[in-house]
Amino acid sequence: GQNIDQPTEMTATEGAIVQINCTYQTSGFNGLFWYQQHAGEAPTFLSYNVLDGLEEKGRFSSFLSRSKGYSYLLLKELQMKDSASYLCAVMDSNYQLIWGAGTKLIIKP
């Protein structure tokens, strides 16, 4: 079956760096997405990786290794507003999105 694994919850300190991992086993691969979802709000798109390597967008970076079935989202200079759930999703060979259960990130002062 197809599966996306990510930690359920993580805690980090304001100003620090945190890495949220995502591993996947899917039927084919057509890209990996990260979304951010604040409590009670819509998920919003953060990043898309289809080739191996690191994509940087300001304080957020996303890394992909297709051979390892692995991605991570790196958040630098953490701010309180980064407290949210982070959803990892992989597009399989049928262009269907397979979702992880999300990682709830708690930022402490």
Added chain:
Amino acid sequence: ETGVTQTPRHLVMGMTNKKSLKCEQHLGHNAMYWYKQSAKKPLELMFVYSLEERVENNSVPSRFSPECPNSSHLFLHLHTLQPEDSALYLCASSQVGGSGANVLTFGAGSRLTVL
């Protein structure tokens, strides 16, 4: 109005009620989606309308019935629901085809409680 808007934001219904969730997208996208989000579970795709064609997930119970009258509007009709159907129902839209990733734009969701 911009983006994807969903109404109502909160809905409480009994198991014998009939209600509808509404979604509207103002992005000119050609695909719309219904997802179910339950606590600590992955998003579950329920229905997709893409290029005016309905793609159905066969595991969705018939008590959920989608309607897509045009490319900007999507409804989810609910009847004789069960308590386990209580969840956040998210609508999303995207532009299918062309270059680039198929990025979803989500609405804020309708929080459904079935008593």
